[in-house]
Amino acid sequence: MANQINLSYSDILKGIQEELARGSDEEARGKICEQIAMLSFEMAKLKQKQKVYAAALRRQGSGTPGGASHAASDLPQFAQIDMRDALDALDGFYALEYGNEGPYRWTGPGSTVRFRVWVDRSVPMQLDATMYSFGDERNRSEITLKVNGVEVPVRCGDKVIRSEAFPVSDETGATEIMFNIPHIFRPADQGQEDTRMLGVAFAGLKISPAST
Numbered sequence: 001m002a003n004q005i006n007l008s009y010s011d012i013l014k015g016i017q018e019e020l021a022r023g024s025d026e027e028a029r030g031k032i033c034e035q036i037a038m039l040s041f042e043m044a045k046l047k048q049k050q051k052v053y054a055a056a057l058r059r060q061g062s063g064t065p066g067g068a069s070h071a072a073s074d075l076p077q078f079a080q081i082d083m084r085d086a087l088d089a090l091d092g093f094y095a096l097e098y099g100n101e102g103p104y105r106w107t108g109p110g111s112t113v114r115f116r117v118w119v120d121r122s123v124p125m126q127l128d129a130t131m132y133s134f135g136d137e138r139n140r141s142e143i144t145l146k147v148n149g150v151e152v153p154v155r156c157g158d159k160v161i162r163s164e165a166f167p168v169s170d171e172t173g174a175t176e177i178m179f180n181i182p183h184i185f186r187p188a189d190q191g192q193e194d195t196r197m198l199g200v201a202f203a204g205l206k207i208s209p210a211s212t
Helices: 009-021 025-060 065-072
Strands: 079-082 097-099 102-106 112-117 125-133 144-147 150-152 154-156 160-163 175-180 201-209
Touching (some): 102 125, 144 160
Antiparallel strands (some): 102 201, 125 160, 125 201, 144 150, 144 175
């Protein structure tokens, strides 16, 4: 079902019917359930994004200090990016891949990657990123993070990156989360078939109020 944005309803329906016809009734039921679950997931994510964007627009349109404070409270104090999310939130990533632990995306070919999130910055927030791989092990101790251009210290565990609290801000607009991955590599140089330049592989990212 991927890459079907430009197809017509008839094309999509025909494709689903042909896919279901190739398997048994049990396989068809499984595929239908999978499609319904994926559509429900995507609808829920779209509805949440609409609420966040609407709150952000209200905040940007507030002309008085009182109005801005009220609108800021409409922005969520939690943001989560699933690697299956639309690419408009991501910059500097390769296509979605799947492993034993779920979906992930490698960064590359450059060393800088960006996430964009709409979140309430009037309170201290922190980042937790779940990693599929750090690639070159030196990245674990040398990766750096900037939030709207301000460097924020991070600590890397086995499969997690956790930041210190972001600086509190009343700025409007999306928050830009930028990682610099100092060590990139080419799997082909290690005898593998993959010729891409890779940094690290993210499995997910969330922004939430900083723990005390």
